[in-house]
Amino acid sequence: MSCVEGEPCVEGRKRRRAVLALGLMAVIFLALSAVSFLDSRGQSVPNTVTYAGHEAVAGKRVFQAYNCMGCHTLVGNGAYFAPDLTGLYDKVGPAWLEAFLPSAGAWPTGAAVRVQLADSDVAAESGVATLDEYLAKYPAAAERIERRSSHASTMPNLPLTRSDVRALIAWLKYTSSMNTEGWPPVPRVDGIAVRRASLAAAASLPASAGIAASGSAASGSAASADAVPSEEARGESLARDFGCVACHAADARRLVGPGWGGLYGSSVPLADGSTVQADEAYLVESIRTPDAQVVAGFTPGSMVSYAEILDPEQIAAIVAYIRSLGENTR
Ligand code: HEC
């Protein structure tokens, strides 16, 4: 439309206004583009990202191999059957995960976490040396121990090796340090009060059968939270934490496997018709490679090998515990 002669003409003014508005928009667009490059919200920018290392990459493979994603969510991907694992490492710390992952059939006890802290690598990774310091630094681990320790868990007990566990933890550490801008949201759970004092007491392994039988170290009420548990007591909690007690009774009863009561020093009939003396070496062998010598009346393959799961010290503690359950009384 152009101006009609004799009438007031506003065309030029309208055009100037439109050009001005367009120019203003262009300036705003350029300014916002520039601002989006500023590190204004502390978000990750390429020069703040560091390479997570081989361990985390291996852990991702383990995570995929066991299809953890089929149940868990991680960084927004996965299923909603099981808890979100994205920020878990920061909350529960490496020692709790070391205790949980290889024995997911049951929730770890304070003692199990203490056992992990005895490993200098794990202690260094956690940044603390004692259980009390650990629970103070990782309150979510304290809460899990308080509420659930040694209860059965609904997570399948996966046959993870020690190196799988280490790799998984490196992977969870990596995802935990990602900036997810507050995702996942924290669920609101009311009514859980963590009583630190009762936790420390629970973790000091009082009044267990192993201690009573050995009559050593932590006897009486003077046992403090820092007392080193006796080897038998450590063995007992390892047997519980690693799920041995699901198959082995502390007396001579047969469950899935033979009972441990009175086993030490007795002669064990084997499936191949021979007998063997249940000494230290035999028991260690039975835990490391159960199929090497199968007890008469049992089939090979019913117990997994713990050679990769337990270190020699832990196996020795379990053997000491088995010994404390009576010698050659069958
Ligand atoms: C079949 C489903 C399933 C699979 C597969 C599975 N989980 Fe779980 N997981 C669970 C459930 C269910 C829980 C919660 C257990 C409970 O509350 O008793 C859980 C709990 C956990 C926890 C503790 C979470 C917390 O907040 O305390 C960790 C850690 C964990 N799983 C890691 C893994 C890893 C790593 C894998 C793979 C190697 C894996 N899970 C595979 C079902 C699964």
Ligand code: HEC
């Ligand atoms: C799924 C069940 C199961 C679990 C879990 C299990 N075992 Fe066994 N265990 C068996 C069976 C079955 C046998 C007998 C067959 C054989 O000798 O391999 C056995 C045999 C043994 C023996 C030899 C017993 C004898 O009378 O000579 C020892 C020692 C032993 N297990 C220790 C352990 C320890 C320690 C753990 C945990 C770290 C454990 N087991 C976990 C099933 C299990």
